[in-house]
Amino acid sequence: MTVYPVAGSKWVDVQKGEVSRDVFVDDGIYHTELEKIFNKTWGFLAHETEIPAPGDYVVRKLGIAEVVVARDRQGKLQAFLNSCRHRGAQVCRADSGNARNFVCPYHGWTYDQTGALLTTTFDKHLPKDVDMSALGLPKVPRLEVYKGLIFGAWDADIVPVASYIGDFAWYLDPFLSRSPGGMEVLAPPHRWRAKCNWKVGALNFVGDAQHILTTHVGPLTLDPVRAARSGFATAAENSFQVVDERGHGCTLTYLAPGLPEEAYQTHPKDLDQIYRETLQPGQMEMLNRLRVIVGTIFPNLSFIETQVGPAEKAVIMRQWQPVSGTEMEIRSWILAEREATPEYKSNVLRKGFHNFGAAGVFEQDDVELWASATLASDNTIARQFPYSFHTALPYLNNPDEAHQGPCKVFRPADTEVAQLEFMRRWGQLMEPIA
């Protein structure tokens, strides 16, 4: 029996293929993560199309700190802490909207769209030498846009977001920018909570092909479109996992061979033409063979592209926001190409949320089991027994050298290599070598 005490422990044992359960339930580890991971990495804030006009804003979290992401009068993006400099109240109480100024509901301090303080309403009582310009809402020190995604970072010295994503961009870009107009968020994100650690979601999306046929047996059996096209067991052999040393990863499941020709026309033909203008031939080939791709950009932004109707593929962005050691808040956005027809977009939106919204058929399956695993793990007896990632071990040191694309690629897709590599990166940041 392996016992992993919390303090000074080795939480991730890549060689043994084991990860301590503490990592998924402990509040002390959660607080350390906020500092060592969420204060040190890029975090997704919003998609540019959520705030297209001057004055538009959304309220989001960067780590667990709430921030307002706004477009100012000049059309420039701004992000600042949503906590008044007077007594800390949330200056903006709505999830999203359009505002000329932000007036704190407590005593009326008023800030503009850049977070600068305009008035305290009691300026006449301020000492003459007080510097109003130093009392603005604290800015997120780094703000960058990558293919429509707005990222922020609390670490002013972090590498540019394009370097942070690195070679993984080759796999990611076909889902963020595959047409001249780029992607568009179709509606405000769904938001809900789950009683499990944020990493459970991140791991599920980085590469948990093993849960599909058990967890999701219901919808897979009931939906004839999926049943005809899935062929998961066969496809796993032709499919693969991608691992990037920065902790990003994805699992590509290709359509099984031998299906009727029309099964491989998974995107509308007119969009197919547009993709060719933007993507490299290798990326185009990947897109056309895909049944589903799921992936995670370290630490907590995931994406999925999957068939949601006979000729509709939805791109879904997911964020697993930490709340405590045993709780997270999930946000889910549905995207489509800006060039797509209104009818296509409305189908993608409706069917996308039917599958992956807060009450989506797949979501219901997953979240119930994630909460069950957390409940059953969060006690001093269960915590003595690490989680098993053993199916990664025979493959871990054997990447597919013949593969043409960047990053490390592993076959087949239904092992735990990508999950263990995600945990390896997590461990490096949490327990840096002295």
Ligand code: FES
């Ligand atoms: S807390 Fe905002 S004005 Fe007082």
Ligand SMILES: [Fe+2]
């Ligand atoms: Fe799932």
